[in-house]
Amino acid sequence: MEPHLVALDVDGTILTHDGQLRPATREAVRAVADAGHHVVISTGRSAVATVPVLEMLDLTHGWAVCSNGAVTLELTPDETDGYRVAETVTFDPREALTLVMDHAPHILVAVEQVGVGFKVVRPYPEGVLQGEQVVVPFEELVSGPTTRVTFHDPEGASEDFLELVERIGLHGVSYAVGYTAWLDLAPEGVSKGSALELVRRRLAVEPHLTFAAGDQRNDLEMLRWAARGVAMGDAPPEVVAAADEQTGTVHEDGLAAALRPYL
Secondary structure: OOOOEEEEOOEOOOEOOOOOEOHHHHHHHHHHHHOOOEEEEEOOOOHHHHHHHHHHHOOOOEEEEEHHHOEEEEEOOOOOOOEEEEEEOOEOOHHHHHHHHHHOOOOEEEEEEOOOEEEEOOOOOOOOOOOEEEEOOHHHHOOOOEOOEEEEOOOOOHHHHHHHHHHHOOOOEEEEEOOOOEEEEEEOOOOHHHHHHHHHHHHOOOHHHEEEEEOOHHHHHHHHHOOEEEEOOOOOHHHHHHOOEEOOOHHHOHHHHHHHHHO
């Protein structure tokens, strides 16, 4: 079999939502990588939060797409952190961030600092964000370009953010609503799919040799981009509609089943 580009979401696809890696999933991902395919982690996580997943899977070479496509990493053990930042895409967060906070001032907001962590106005609960949290005034939060802005409501639900986005409208950015009460903003036109297309070209993999698996709304573009897009078993209806097929849930080792053709 010719080498494929195998793009894999993390939370809800590789890992359970409580952060566990099931043995069957790890074995399947490792077997695909060992068979010579290009396994590319494609996640909304920051670079800092992606590194532990790479370590769990023993992925030391290749590529990873982070921050919903705004940050692309080239994996190399020669670097101290195990990667170098190959590409970033930034945007001015001031207008969108101000608009969201004007309508929902109670929610938490974090502005990404690539490879370090986040700037925040109020700290997130322990364990929610990985990397350093630096508390700053709101004006400093919007003072410069960034790769991603993340909003979180510990007491809310994803439907609350869907309603908020529909009500206020967001222009000049890309956005994705997460599994729980998360809203991520990224540069306009940037997604996992757009970043993976650049990685595909770097690897010289033909478009028909692409695979992607994911479970949430930030996977929509990636699933449409792939020649074979697979939605996890508990994915929302719009994610299932964007995919070519559906597999089992992460607890049913759905990813392992979807990867069998590449072993």
